[in-house]
Amino acid sequence: FNVSRVVTTPFGDQKPGTSGLRKKVKVFKQPNYLQNFVQSTFNALPPQNVRGATLVVSGDGRYFSEDAIQIITKMAAGNGLRRVWVGQNGLLSTPAVSAVIRERVGVDGSKATGAFILTASHNPGGPNEDFGIKYNMENGGPAPEGITDKIYENTKTIKEYLTADLPDVDITTIGVTSFSGSEGQFDVEVFDSASDYIKLMKSIFDFESIRKLLSSPKFTFCYDALHGVAGAYAKRIFVEELGAQESSLLNCVPKEDFGGGHPDPNLTYAKELVARMGLGKSNSEVEPPEFGAAADGDADRNMILGKRFFVTPSDSVAIIAANAVEAIPYFSAGLKGVARSMPTSAALDVVAKNLNLKFFEVPTGWKFFGNLMDAGLCSVCGEESFGTGSDHIREKDGIWAVLAWLSILAYKNRENLDGGKLVTVEDIVRNHWAAYGRHYYTRYDYENVDAGAAKELMACLVKLQSSLAEVNEIVSGIQSDVSKVVHADEFEYKDPVDGSISKHQGIRYLFEDGSRLVFRLSGTGSEGATIRLYIEQYEKDPSKTGRDSQDALAPLVAVALGLSKMQEFTGRSAPTVIT
Ligand code: VG1
Ligand code: CO
Numbered sequence: 001f002n003v004s005r006v007v008t009t010p011f012g013d014q015k016p017g018t019s020g021l022r023k024k025v026k027v028f029k030q031p032n033y034l035q036n037f038v039q040s041t042f043n044a045l046p047p048q049n050v051r052g053a054t055l056v057v058s059g060d061g062r063y064f065s066e067d068a069i070q071i072i073t074k075m076a077a078g079n080g081l082r083r084v085w086v087g088q089n090g091l092l093s094t095p096a097v098s099a100v101i102r103e104r105v106g107v108d109g110s111k112a113t114g115a116f117i118l119t120a121s122h123n124p125g126g127p128n129e130d131f132g133i134k135y136n137m138e139n140g141g142p143a144p145e146g147i148t149d150k151i152y153e154n155t156k157t158i159k160e161y162l163t164a165d166l167p168d169v170d171i172t173t174i175g176v177t178s179f180s181g182s183e184g185q186f187d188v189e190v191f192d193s194a195s196d197y198i199k200l201m202k203s204i205f206d207f208e209s210i211r212k213l214l215s216s217p218k219f220t221f222c223y224d225a226l227h228g229v230a231g232a233y234a235k236r237i238f239v240e241e242l243g244a245q246e247s248s249l250l251n252c253v254p255k256e257d258f259g260g261g262h263p264d265p266n267l268t269y270a271k272e273l274v275a276r277m278g279l280g281k282s283n284s285e286v287e288p289p290e291f292g293a294a295a296d297g298d299a300d301r302n303m304i305l306g307k308r309f310f311v312t313p314s315d316s317v318a319i320i321a322a323n324a325v326e327a328i329p330y331f332s333a334g335l336k337g338v339a340r341s342m343p344t345s346a347a348l349d350v351v352a353k354n355l356n357l358k359f360f361e362v363p364t365g366w367k368f369f370g371n372l373m374d375a376g377l378c379s380v381c382g383e384e385s386f387g388t389g390s391d392h393i394r395e396k397d398g399i400w401a402v403l404a405w406l407s408i409l410a411y412k413n414r415e416n417l418d419g420g421k422l423v424t425v426e427d428i429v430r431n432h433w434a435a436y437g438r439h440y441y442t443r444y445d446y447e448n449v450d451a452g453a454a455k456e457l458m459a460c461l462v463k464l465q466s467s468l469a470e471v472n473e474i475v476s477g478i479q480s481d482v483s484k485v486v487h488a489d490e491f492e493y494k495d496p497v498d499g500s501i502s503k504h505q506g507i508r509y510l511f512e513d514g515s516r517l518v519f520r521l522s523g524t525g526s527e528g529a530t531i532r533l534y535i536e537q538y539e540k541d542p543s544k545t546g547r548d549s550q551d552a553l554a555p556l557v558a559v560a561l562g563l564s565k566m567q568e569f570t571g572r573s574a575p576t577v578i579t
Contacts, residue, residue, distance in 0.1 A: 001077060001164045001165050001166050001179050001180070001181045001186070002164065002165050002181070002182070003077070003078045003162055003163070003164050003165075003181065003182075004078070004162070004163060004164075004165070005160045005161070005162055006032070006035070006160060006161050006162075006163060007159065007160050008032040008035065008036055008039075008158060008159065008160060008161055009032075009158075009159075010036065010155060010156050010157060010158050011030075011033060011036060011155065012156070013027075014036065014037050014040070014151075014152060014155035014156075015152045015155075016134070016143075016148040016151060016152060017523035017524050017525075018364060018365040018522070018523035018524045019121065019132075019134055019142060019365060019366070019367075019523075019524055020117070020119075020132050020133055020134025020135070020142070021037055021132060021133050021134070022120045022121075022123060022130055022131070022132035022524055022525070022526050023130065023131065023132070023526050024128070024129070024130060024131075024526055024527070025063060025064050025125075025126070025127055025128065025129060025130065025131045026127075026128070027526075028064060028068075028131045029064070032161070034068055034071055034072075034133070035071060035075065035161045035163070036155055036158050036161065037133060037151070037155060038071070038072055038075050038116070038133075038161070039075065039079075039154075039158060039160075039161035039162065040151050040152075040154035040155040040158055041116075041135050041151050041154075042075075042079050043154045043158075044147055044150040044151045044153075044154055045114070045147070048113075049113045049114055049138070050079055050080065050081060051079075051080040051081070052080065052081070052082045053081050053082060053113045053114070054081070054082060054083045054084075054085060054106065054110045054111065054112045054113060055072075055076050055081050055083075055084050055085070055112065055113070055114055055115065055116065056084075056085045056086075056087075056092070056097055056100055056101060056112050056114070056115035056116070056136075057069050057072050057073065057076070057084055057085070057086055057090075057115065057116045057118070058085075058086055058087040058090050058091060058092035058097065058115075058117070058118065058193070059090065059091075059092065059097075059117050059118025059119040059229070059298065060091070060093070060094075060118070060119040060121075060125075060228055060229040060254070060297045060298040060299070061089065061090060061091045061229055061232075061254045061255075061256060062118070062119065062120065062125030062126075062129075062130075062131060062256055062257070062258070062297065063125050063126050063127055063129070063131070063256040063257055064131045065090050065118045065131075065256070066090055066171070068118050068131070068133070069086060069090050069118070069171060070168050070169070071163075072084075072116055073086075073166065073169060073188060074163045074164050074165075074166050075161065075162060075163045075164075076186075077163075077164035077166055077179065077181065077186040078161075078162035078163040078164040079162050080183060081186070082110070082184075082185070082186065082187070083106070083110060083186065083187040083188070083189060084186075084187075084188050084189070085100070085104070085106065085112060085189050085190075085191060086169075086171050086188060086189070086190050086191075087100075087190075087191065087192075087193035088171070088172065088173075088174055088190055088191065088192055088193050089171060089172055089193070090118070090171050091193045091229050091232045091254060092117075092193050092229070093193075093197070093229045093230060093232070093233060093298055093299035093300065093398070093399075094117055094119060094121075094298040094299065094300040094395050094396075095197070095299065095300055095389070095393055095395045095396070095397035095398070095399070095400065096193065096194070096196070096197040096233070096299075097115045097117050097136060097140075097395070098136065098140035098141065098393035098394050098395040098397075099140070099196055099197050099200045099392075099393050100112065100115070100196050100197075101113075101114065101115055101136060101138065101139075101140040102139070102140040102393060102394075103196055103199070103200055104191075104196045106189055107176060107189060108176075108187075113138050114135060114136060114137055114138060115135070115136045116133055116134070116135055117133070117134045117135075117136060117298070118131070118132070118133055119132050119134070119229075119297060119298040120132030120297070120524075120526070121296055121297055121298050121300070121301075121524065122262070122263055122264035122265075122296040122297055122301060122524075123262075123263075123297070123524070123525075123526065124257070124258060124261070124262050124263070125256060125257050125258050125263075125297065126256070126257035126258075126260070129257070130526050135147070135148075135151070136394075136395075139370060139374055139394050140393050140394040140395070141366070141367060141369075141370035141373075141394025141395065142365075142366060142367040142370070142394075142395070143367070144367055144370070144371070144500075145367070145500065145502065146500070164179075164181060164186070166179055166186075169188045169190075170190070171190055172190075173190060174190050174191060174192060175189075175190060176188070176189045176190075177190075193232050193233075194232060194233050194236045194237075197233060197399075198233075198236060198237060198241065200392060200393075201237065201399070201400065201403060202241075203330070204328065204329070204330040204392055204400070204403075205328060205329065205330070205403045205404075205406075205407050206328075206329050206407065206410070207241060207242060209407070209410040209411070209414070210242050210403065210406045210407060210410050211241075211242050211243050212410065212417060213406060213409055213410040213413060213417065214238070214242050214243050214244045214406070215243045216417045218290075218416075218417060218422050219290050219291070219409070219413075219417075219422065220248075220287075220288075220289035220290050220291070221238070221244050221245075221248045221289055221290070221291050221292075222248050222249075222250065222273065222276055222277070222289040222291070222292040222293075223238055223244075223248060223249055223250065223252070223292070223293050223294070223295075223402065224249075224250040224251050224252075224265070224270055224272060224273035224292070224293070224294040224295070225249070225250070225251050225252045225254070225294070225295050225299070226251050226258060226259075226261055226262075226263040226264075226265065226269070226270060226294060226295065226296065226297070227251045227252075227253060227254060227255040227258040227259040227261060227263065228254060228258060228263045228295055228296060228297040228298065228299055229254050229297065229298055229299050230252070230295035230299035230398060230399060231249075231251070231252035231253050231254045232254055233299065233399055234249050234252045234399075235249060235252060237399060237403075242406075248289070250272055250273060250276070251272065258297060263295075263296050263297035264296055264301075264386075265293075265294035265295055265296050265301050265302060265303035265386055265398075266303060266386065266577065266579045267279065267303075267310060267579065268577050268578070268579070269577075270294040270303060273292050273293075273294050273303075273305070274305075276288060276289065276292065277289065277292040277305045277306075277307065277308065277309075278307060278308040279305065279308055279309075279310065287307075288307045288308060289307065290306065290307050290422065290424060290425070291304075291305070291306060291307075291405070291406070291409065291425055292304075292305040292306075293305065293401075293402045293405070295398040295399070296386070296398065299397075299398045299399060300366075300387060300389075300395050300396045300397060300398055301385070301386040301387055301396065301398050302316075302386055302387075302388060302398040302399075302401035302402055303386055304316050304401065304402070304405050304425070305425070306424055306425025306426045306429070307424065307425070307426070308426075309424075309425055309426040309429070311425065311429055312345070312384070312441050312549075313344070313382060313383065313384050313385065313386045313387065313388065314340070314344050314345035314347050314348070314382070314384045314439060314441050315345070315347050315429060315432065315439070315441075316382065316388055316401065316405075317338075317340065317344070317347075317348055317380065317381065317382025317383075317388050318347035318348045318350070318351045318432070318436070319408070319428060319429065319432050320380055320382075320388065320401070320404045320405070320408070321335065321338045321348060321351050321352070321355075321357070321380045322351045322354075322355070322432065322436075323408045323411070324379070324380060324404070326411055327404075327407045327408045327410070327411035327412075328404060328407050328408075330390075330392065331379060331380075331390075335355075335357055335379040335380060336358065336376055336377060336378060336379045336391070337352075337357055337358030337359065337360065337372070337377045337378040337379060338351070338352050338357050338358070338359055338360075338378060338379065338380050338381060339359065339360035339361070339362055339369055339372055339378045339380075339381040340360075340361060340362075340381060340382055340383065341361075341362055341363065341364045341365070341368070341382075341383040341384070341385075342361055342362065342363055342364065342491050342493075342505060342506055342508070342518065343364060343383075343384055343443075343506060343518045343520065343532070343534040344382060344383050344384040345384065345439035345441040345536045346439055346514070346516075346536070346538065347436065347438075347439045347441075348382065350436045350437060350439075351436060354436065358377055358378070360372055360377070360378060360496070361493075362493055363491065363493045363502050363505035363506070364383065364385075364505065364506065364520065364523075365523070366383075366387065366389070366394075366395055366396050368493065368495070368502075369381045369389075369394070370394045371495055371497040371498060372496070372497065373391040373394060374394075374497070375496075375497045377496070377497075378391060379391050382396075383396070384441065384443060384534065384579075385443075385579075386579075388400070388401040388404070389401070405425070408428065409423070409425070409428070412428065430545075430546070433542070433545040433546075434542045434545065437538060437539060437540040437541075437542075437545065438538075438539050438545035439536055439537070439538050439539075440536065440537045440538075440539060440547070440549050440552045440553050441534075441535070441536045441537075441549065441553075442534075442535050442549060442550065442553050442557070442578060442579070443532060443533065443534050443535070443578070443579045444532070444533040444535070444557070444560075444575035444577075444578055445522075445530055445531070445532055445533075445575055445576050445577040445578075445579070446530065446531040446532075446533075446566070446570055446572050446575050446576060447525070447528075447530045447576040447577065448525070448527055448528040448529075448530065448576070449528055449529050449530065449531055449570045449572065450528060450529070450570070451528055451529040453529075453569045453570055453571075454521060454528075454529035454530075454531050454569075454570070455521075455529070456569060457519075457531065457564055457565065457566070457569040457570065458507065458519060458521060458531075460564070460565065460569075461507045461519055461563070461564055462490060462507060464488075464563070465488040465489065465490075465507070465509075468485055468486070468487075468488065471485050471488060471509070471563070472484050472485055474562065474563055475559050475563065477562075478558055478559050478562040478563075479555045479556075479558055479559050481555060482511065482515070482555050482556060482559055483511045483512040483513040483515060484511065484512045485509050485510065485511055485512075486510060486511065486512045487508075487509075487510040488507075488508060488509045488510065489507075489508055490503070490504055490505070490506070490507055490508070491505040491506045491507075491508055491518075492504075492505065493505060505520075506518050506519065506520035507519040507520070509563070513537075513538065514537075514538040515536060515537040515538065515556055516534070516535075516536045517533070517534070517535055517536075517556065517559070517560045517563070518532075518533070518534040518536075519531065519532070519533055519534075519560075519564060520532045520534070531566075531570065533560055533564070533566075533575075535553050535556050535557055535560055536556075537552065537553060537556055539552070550578075
């Protein structure tokens with residue numbers, strides 16, 4: 001093949017957000033748009049991660065993925081990479097990409113040094129929806145801010161990109177295709193999307209005990225992939241490996257437009273699962289399953305449900321941490337530490353304190369957990385946004401979280417499956433609250449708000465922080481019975497491993513009784529601004545941990561809306577999504 005230099009001009013809007021670059025497909029389809037970002041990434045990497053290197057390219061299979069894979073493959077050859085690895089049909093979940101970078105050995109003994117993950121995660125897909133691209137490093141984790149800043153700088157000055165005149169490669173068939181260029185050979189290796197990931201899961205969990213649980217007539221199960229890439233793993237893992245019934249899988253055929261749905265596993269968007277679990281409005285006579293779970297488009301998120309019961313993601317990570325050592329073989333030697341993102345509830349903090357574990361609070365986004373894990377400081381971590389994971393890889397992992405819950409259930413029921421009453425998901429959560437107290441928690445999202453208005457709202461909240469007296473006057477004017485604000489700031493994080501500092505990571509109002517209000521602007525949207533409001537209240541008294549969460553939080557919600565003048569700034573009387 002021959003390599004050519006193509007002249008291009010910069011786009012001004014290629015700043016990576018919380019998790020890569022996400023834009024409407026129409027934006028990505030502009031001539032040279034994707035190429036500019038890919039070349040800017042190659043130019044930002046150390047030379048040894050480009051020349052002669054092995055790159056993984058795959059994603060959640062959304063619309064435009066196949067085109068992108070062909071474009072990136074040609075550019076990889078043009079930039080002197082030695083080989084590209086592609087999951088069959090271009091499918092790899094985000095956690096599987098992380099596992100493949102860390103664990104996979106190619107047919108010729110090669111190892112990967114990085115990946116382009118093609119996904120916009122939980123954002124809808126299709127010609128009129130979102131596409132996205134993100135670069136992951138040698139450790140299997142998202143590029144740190146040092147690299148993403150450099151990529152962005154490069155996108156502002158780019159003048160040319162390199163590409164090879166290769167034919168399109170067949171990504172549907174497993175095998176290696178070789179090409180020779182003036183500087184040597186270039187290979188494209190298409191491999192099975194699931195086998196490396198399954199091997200890793202088997203090394204972490206006791207599949208035999210989970211199989212026993214899933215095959216017990218007492219235990220019923222349901223998994224909804226929302227037509228995302230989790231479908232490429234669900235049948236192999238839950239049905240073939242663990243013996244679940246095929247009818248327990250919902251929407252497990254990956255589709256490029258997610259069947260027209262919004263592949264976000266929460267109570268609003270995972271409608272079918274929510275109804276099946278008896279949480280919908282129309283309560284059918286069919287008895288709901290004991291356990292239900294869903295994933296997002298790229299399968300790094302998870303929602304865990306019990307029969308007519310919702311587990312908040314903040315509780316989920318705390319409960320996994322509290323039970324990991326007993327229930328999951330990978331952790332049997334103990335946890336190195338635990339971590340959560342700042343807006344995630346403090347349920348994990350209480351577990352860390354009780355079990356005497358190292359604890360870290362990082363900004364939103366998985367990239368901040370990676371350094372802690374690489375340094376051996378953290379085993380289990382999570383975010384309130386339905387992200388849970390561990391140091392087995394450097395991404396959050398939706399199927400891992402389900403297997404973790406199934407392991408806990410299998411462990412708690414190890415003597416009950418043949419006789420005795422099943423310990424349910426709800427039992428596990430209520431027992432956890434009784435032991436550790438409960439963190440009532442909710443998040444309000446105001447999506448696609450005018451960007452200027454959102455900025456102003458945030459600026460006002462920052463300004464207000466200079467006078468706690470004024471804040472408390474406003475608070476007591478709205479609700480006389482909530483506790484006092486004792487501290488307010490903009491969250492700033494100093495990475496304990498490399499000392500790097502991340503500023504402006506969200507506005508916090510901390511109350512005397514441990515309650516918190518947090519305001520952030522989303523960094524994953526593709527249109528306008530999304531304001532996220534996080535509301536949390538701690539209840540230690542076991543007699544008061546059984547309340548309905550929206551009831552319990554109503555006074556704090558009123559304070560948050562009043563303090564931020566939400567309606568005044570955004571014109572919205574209600575959030576788009578409540579989780
Ligand atoms: C959101 C979540 C954050 C998560 C990120 C990526 O970011 O809040 O917790 O890490 O999405 O998840 P933001 O900036 O919109 O709040 V995913 O599954 O979209 O890769
Ligand atoms: Co995701």
